[in-house]
Amino acid sequence: MATPTPDSTATGAPATGASVADKPSTLTVERWSPGEDVIEVTRTPAPGAARGTWRTFRETVRGLKTTFGRMVEHPTTIQYPEEKTPVYPRFRGRHKLHRFEDSGLEKCVGCSLCAAACPADCIRVVAAENTPENRVSAGERYAAVYEINLSRCIFCGYCEVACPFDAITMGHDYELSDYDRADLIFTKEMLLAEPLERTPLRNEGE
C-alpha cells in the first residue's frame, strides 16, 4: 500500500490558496477523506509474513489434530428409529385415560373440566348417565364420547391438572405422525387402550 505523503492526508480540509500559490506548476490532489469513523485495514501479510506463514502452518496442524481426535471418538448420533432418546418421567406426550385397577371401571365421569381447561380446544366430551345395567364409570355419569384432536393439542398438561379424578394423564409417547388428519383424532377406546411402549423412559442419573 502506498504511504500517503503528509500533506495529502489532510482530512478533507479545502486546499488553501497559499499552498496552491507555493507550487503553481504541480497539481494538488486532495485525498478524499472517508470520514472519522472509518478504520483503515492493512491487507498485506507483511511485515510478519514469515512468522504468519509459520503460524498458519502450526494452526493448520493443530486443527488437523483436533479433527483426528473427533474421528477416533465414537459418533454421538442416535440412530433414531432403532434407538430413541429416553424421555423424562414427567415428559408430556400422548394422553392416557385410566381405569380403576380393582373394578375395571373408567375413572372419567364425563365432567368436561378438561375440555374447559384446554387452551387449544381439542377435547370433546359428551357425557351420559350410568345405569345399573350399563355401568361404565364409578360416578353418576360417564363419558360416552371422549375425543382428543392430537393435531391441535399443544401438550400443555392443563387437562391433567383440571381432572378431579386423575382420569386423564399425559403419557410418554411422542411419535404421533400420521398420513391423515382424521386419524389423529383419538377416541376413548384408543386413549384407554394400553399404549404401545414405544418410548424408553430415562433412568435415574441419565
Added chain:
Amino acid sequence: MSTLATVGFYEAWWVQILKSIVIFALALQLVPLVLLAERKLLGRFQARYGPNRVGPYGALQPLADIVKLLTKEQFRPTTSVGVLFAVAPVISILTAVAAFSIIPFGDVQHIFGERVGLYGVDVSIGPLYLFAFGAIAFYGIMLGGWSSGSKYSFLGAMRGAAQLISYEVSQGLALVGVIITAQTLSLTGIVDAQKGMWYFIPQLAGFLIFLTASFAETNRAPFDLTEADAELVGGYNTEYGGGRFASYYFAEYLNVLVVSGIVTTVFLGGWLLPFGIHPPGWVDPFVVLFKMTLITFLFIWVRATLPRLRYDQLMSFGWKILLPLATLNALVTAVIVVATH
C-alpha cells in the same frame, strides 16, 4: 521433426488394449470407493456415522447415488450453448482418466509369459504429460461454466481458471526439485531412483508444497472456491444435473486419485517398501494402492478441518508464499545436487 518424447517400455498391441481396459475399469471401481470413504470419514470427523442405511454399513450408497443421477432427466438452460455444455464434462473425465494412465502400479512383470509394465504408458516426460492433461482438464471446468449461460457458473469457472493457473506453477516447481534429484522425467525412473531414500525426506518442502498446490489443482477444500456453495450456488456445475453432473463428480474424485498416485510415485517411493523388503511382483500394486489410500485420507482429513479461503487469500497464498517457497526449493536442490556431484 524432433522427437517430443520417448516411451521407456512398451508391449504388444493387444496387451496395451487390455491394459487400457484394466486401467479404466480400475478407475471406475476406485472412484465409488473414494466417494464412500469421503462421506463415511467426513461423518466420523464430525462425530456422526455418515451413510449407513443402503446395504451393509452403507456400502451400496455410491451405487444408489449413481443410479439416482443416471436416471435423472437431461436438461439444460435455454441460455446454454448445447454442444459445449455436453462436451465439457466429457473433457473433464477424459483428461482425468488419461492422467491416471501414467501412474505406475509396479515394475515390469511377467504375466502369462508376456512382459507387462503395470502402468498405462511409461513416457519419458511423465510430469509434463501430467501437467499437459491438467491444463486440458481446466477446459472442462471453463467450458462447462461458460457454456451454462449462468452467472454463477461463469464466476465459478473464472475462479477455477485463475486458481488453476496460479497453483500449477507452484506444483510444477515443487516437482522440479525431485526431477533434479532423480535426473529423469520418467515416473518409473523416479521410483527407481528412490531405492535409497524416499523423496519426501530430502524433498520435504517440495512434498508439502506439491500437496498444498494439489488441493488447489483438484478444487478441493480449503481451495474449493470454484464451487463455493455459500456464494456461487454450485460453481461451474450449477446448471448441471443427472449424468453430466455425475461425470464432473467422477472427474473430481478421479483427480484426487491421480494426485494421490503422483504423490505416491514421486515422493513416497511408488511400489517400494521400506527397510529393503523386496516382496514378489504381485504385491507392488497393493503397496501403491495403500499409499494412495493414505494420501486420499489426507485429502478428506484436510477437507474436514480447514475452512474455505477467501479469494484474495487464495491468490496471495499461491503467488506470495507457495511460489517463492517452491522456487527456493528448486534452487537449493539444484545447488546441492551440483555441489555434491
